[in-house]
Each structure stands twice: as C-alpha cells, then as structure tokens.
Amino acid sequence: MSGALGRFRFMAYVVGVGLLLLVTAMLVKYLGDYDGMMKVVGPVHGFLYAIYLVITVDLALKARWSLKGTALVLLAGTIPFVSFYAERKVVESVRLERAL
Template sequence: MEPALQRYRVMALVVGVMLLVLVLVAVPLRYGFDVPQVSKVVSPLHGFLYIVYLVAAFDLAMRARWTAKGTVLVLLAGVVPFLSFWAERRVTAQVRAGLPL
C-alpha cells in the first residue's frame, strides 16, 4: 500500500503546484497582459499530469478500498486550487491509520 500512497502523494503535490501556476501565473498573463505562451505550455502539461494523478489516486482507492464517494472527491481534488494539498494530507493520514475514506 505504501508505494501506491507515495505515487498518489507525489502526483497530488505536482498537480496542486501546476494548478496554482496555471491559475495564478499563466491565466493572468494570458488574459491580463496578452502573453499566451505560458498558458500554452502550462495548460496541456497540467492536463496530462492531472490524468496521471487520476490513475495514481484511483489505484490507491482500489487498494485501500475507498467508498465511491470518497474516491470521486479525491479525484476531483486536482481541479480546485489548494484542495489537492488538503486532500493529500487527509488521505495520507486516513490510509496510514487504516481507516476508510
């Protein structure tokens, strides 16, 4: 279970950082300063990394036997700024304690 948890943790942090870069840097540059180059790189990169996050989170969900509701909530955590950081901490605590999510 620990390797699946580590994969999930890494991807949650990476996706969270990329989402913050997208929302706080790339989008303002694109729409506020007419500099679309950063968004053209960060947007697809975040999209690809989010898919990897989904795979890692789903793998952990299956191994830890999460409920459908818990699984869906964790999967959606990668699309709300800052939420993936909070979800990662909560998931890590729950999995290490052997509690269901």
C-alpha cells in the same frame, strides 16, 4: 500499499503546484494579453492531472475507498490548494487504515 500512497503523495503535490502555475498562466493570458505561458502550462497540467487520476484510482482500489471519497479526492486536483489539503487527509486515512 505504501508504494501506492507514495506515488499519490508525489502526484498530489505535482498537480497542486501545476494547478497554481496554470492559474498564473491564465492570469498572464487574460490580464497581460500573452498566451505563450498558457500554451505550455495547460497541456502539461492536463497530462499530469491524467496521471494523478490513474494513481488515485489505484490507491482508492487498494485502500477500498467509497465511490464518493474517491470522487472527492479526484476532484481535489481541480481546485487550487485543495490537493494539498486532500493529500494530508488521504495520508492520515490510509495510515489509520480508514476508508474514505
């Protein structure tokens, strides 16, 4: 399970940073009237988020999380800064062998 946890931790950080870049790109697009950054960051974040979903479901199955806990962790990648918080909680939960 440590491999699945390591993959999850890495992707949680990548998606968290990617989401912050996406918000920045959206601000540049709508406030600065320039959509070049959004054309690059948007699809990259979407692709990385899809990988995050697969890796999170893999960890959820191995750690036997509830459907609700899994859904909440999956949604954590859609709200800025929440993926960092969720990553900490997931690591704590997995290390204590507690289900979410």
